[in-house]
Amino acid sequence: MLWQEVEAEINRIANRFYEDQLPDGSWGYPFETGISSDCYLIILLRMLEINDEELIRSLVNRIVKKQESNGAWKLFYDEGDGNVSTTVEAYYALLFSGYRKRHEPEMLRAKQFILSKGGIQEAHTFTKIMLAITGQYEWPAYFSIPVEVMLLPLSFPVNFFDLSVFGRVNFAPILILADYKYSIKSEQSPDLSDLFIGQNRAFFGDFGLNDDQNLEWHSVLNLIKHGIQSIVDPDQSHEAALKRTEEYMLKRIEPDGTFECFYSATFLMIFALLARGYAKTDPIIRRAVQGLKSMICQIGGNLHAQYTTANVWNTTLISYALQEAGLSPSTKVIQKANQYILSRQQNKYGDWAVHNPHAKPGGWGFSDMNTINPDVDDSTAALRAIRRLAPENAIYRRAWERGMDWVLSMQNSDGGWPAFERNVDKEFLTLLPIEEGQDILIDPSTPDLTGRTLGFLGDCTYLNRHYPMIKRGIKWLLDSQREDGSWFGRWGICYLYGTWAAVTGMRAVGVPHDHPSIQKAVTWLKKTQNPDGGWGESCRSDIEKRYIPLGVSTRTHTAWALDALIAASGDTTPEIERGIRFLAGGEGQEKWIRQYPKGKGMAGAFYIHYHSYDYIWPLLALVHYKKKFF
Incomplete structure (x- = not known):
């Protein structure tokens, strides 16, 4: 039964x-994020001449195992024929490790894939920055954000703290590195010049000022420049800005030595400190490396450098x-x-x-x-x-x-909730010419954070829809619902995640199950159910900003959809029963389905396979079903 x-x-x-x-x-x-962090750790260790061969070999083995038959690497299973940036990173790290040679068949296939996609020039901006730091790519002649931006006061219309915390911790070291046009090579550095097509090695559309279509961003830059010229003493500003940026990083080093526990920020900080004259053996740099190593876990018999724990x-x-x-x-x-x-x-x-x-x-x-x-x-x-x-x-x-x-103090002025900081939502900052900048440059209210916060308040406190703060949160959610009845999820994949959070949140604070918005979401969830009773959504939804089914069901997506339907239904329904049967059947799925990312950091660049999710969310959905309908 x-x-x-x-x-x-x-x-x-x-x-x-x-x-x-x-x-x-x-x-x-594990907090598994593909192979990029593994690649960067190999590159970092080789650059710092830390010859931890056992670790490097294990990272190499993991990277090689993830390669596709066409030579490429992917961020997720159904990502077309491969990802250019990830493949460039893997090719570079494998050569740098010394344990793979460019004439080997797998490496030749990787090179051919990169060239077939337009060459190394087609890599993501952050990949290009890593390549510029390590001597494989030219820094732009002019970096559009001067380091003096660090000196602008909080009262100025645009300042460094208008960026999200994730944007700040990555851009602070980049400001130093770009200012110095810092580049370093080691004796083991490979030569990637054969990955370029033509002579164009500049960033251009990424950080240069050559994009005629970016007029709005140019006006923001002009505002920044005017502010710097009018507020900052030009005779003292440059070194003061560099010093303040350095201090910004140093003051935010965590007990484990990392820069706010983020892998990319710590990686960039290490090179920024080298640019500032720190020795490779400086205790701060050594502690940072040890902090990155402390986040290593084992997956499938090989080590993985987690982006964070x-x-x-x-x-x-x-x-x-x-x-x-x-x-x-x-x-x-x-x-x-x-x-x-x-x-x-x-x-x-x-x-x-x-x-x-x-x-x-x-x-x-x-x-x-x-x-x-x-x-x-x-x-x-x-x-x-x-x-x-x-x-x-x-x-x-x-x-x-x-x-x-x-x-409660973190509610935004618009009524929703952000992830990290209040009212860091100046959308014009997303005009910075970087791919999917909205995911890292600002921290606005989102349906998933707002819905989950309302869900907590409704489930665990006496607050309900009549409380002013809750009213504002509900209104924000109602205003952000899409025409098809779904909500977009910022931190998970993607519309199933956002819709689950919004529906369960509103129901928890007392929005009736027959409210038109709830019923519209229920209709959408029923339409997206698979024949086997489950649900599954592609990471491509996150990139194309529309719901794209995965074509198979995952336990996590099914649990989210089910939990929403259970919350929205007075009685059990055929859709709920079919979904419960799918979840109750256990984990009998292909490996790639179990490992498919359900979380995201940055569209088209950073996806997360939470190893805990296929247990946590099914458990909660099954328990909620049992409590409500048994």
């Missing part, structure tokens, strides 16, 4: 969590899911998890305070060593995990109150 299958699957997932919990109470399931995110979600499944907060597994969560609550003022100066620290970050960069999603997930302890335990109650105050 179906209820027996549901019960069995709930128990199977719960037992998996019991087995996988780490001694410190967390869960360290996901321990806090994993642990908050799993603790909550297990408690939803019936585990008491007093059980050992939950006690250990919640003690870990408590230990990771932040008590420092980070950059978020620039736009939210009246709030006190109290949020949680994503990764294990994150102490200054909290986010709304992790904070509400942590609060869900500890809420059953807060009424009776003074320590947890204080943590709850601090966390609640911080989350």
Whole structure:
């Protein structure tokens, strides 16, 4: 019978969590982001002359295993015939490692793929920056953002803190590197000149001022230049700006040595410090490298350099899911998890305070060593995990109150919630000529963050749709619904993710299930269900900004869609029953389906396979089904 299958699957997932919990109470399931970080670590180690051969060989093996038969590498399974940037990075890293030679058949196929797509010039801007740093690409003659932007005050219409935190931590070192036109090679550096087609080795459309279509961006640049000229002393500004940029990085180094726990930012910071005269053996650089190494995990018998760790995110979600499944907060597994969560609550003022100066620290970050960069999603997930302890335990109650105050303070002026910082939503900044800049340059309200925050408030507090703050959040969601009934998800793939978050959030705060917006979303979810009862969405949805089915069902997508339908339905429906049967059937899927990315960082460039997701979200959907309909 179906209820027996549901019960069995709930128990199977719960037992998996019991087995996988780490001694410190967390869960360290990998945060897998393809091969780029593996490639960059090889390049970094070779440049710094750190000959960790066992590590390099393992990274090489993992990269080679991911190569397609046509010589290319992909970001996700159905990404056409390959990704130019990723293939350039892999080709470069493999040659740099010394364990692959350019005459080998796999390398020749990789080279041919790159050339067939227009050459190395077609790589992503950030790939070109890495290549420029390491002597393979020419810096543009003029970098359109001068380092003096660091000196503009917060009162100026455009300033450095108008960028999102992810944009800032990556652009701060780039400003130094571009200013110096810094380039370094080692004795082992390969020569990639044969990957160019023609003589054009400039960035042009990426960071130059030669794009006639970018008139709006030119006007923003002129505003910045005028501000610098009118506010900053030209005789002292240049070195002062470089120094301030350096200090910006150094002040945000985490206990593990990384720059705010981000791989790319740490990689770029190391080279920026070299440009500023630091030695390769400087303790700050050595600690940064060690921090990157500390994020290495093992996947499929080979090492993977994670972009960051996901321990806090994993642990908050799993603790909550297990408690939803019936585990008491007093059980050992939950006690250990919640003690870990408590230990990771932040008590420092980070950059978020620039736009939210009246709030006190109290949020949680994503990764294990994150102490200054909290986010709304992790904070509400942590609060869900500890809420059953807060009424009776003074320590947890204080943590709850601090966390609640911080989350509520983060609501944007438009009524929605961002990820990291309030009101960092100046859309003209996305005119910066970089691919999919809206994903890294600003941090606006999004349906997924707004829906999940409303869901937390409705599930875990006494706030409902009559409370002014909730009203504003609901209105923002209603205004952002797409014509077909779906919502776009910023941090997951993609329309299924956004629609799940919006529907469950609005239902949690009391929006009726027969509200036209809810029913419109239900209709869309039913239309997108697959014949096998599940759902699946392609990462191409994120790139093309329209729903594109994957063609197969994934457990995570199915769980999101099901959870939304369960929340929106007064009674079980055939669609819900079919979806539950799919989930209750376990993990009998092809490997590529299980490993398909469900998270994203940047459209067309950065996708995430959360190894925890195929357990967490199905468990929650099954539990919610059981509670509502059994």
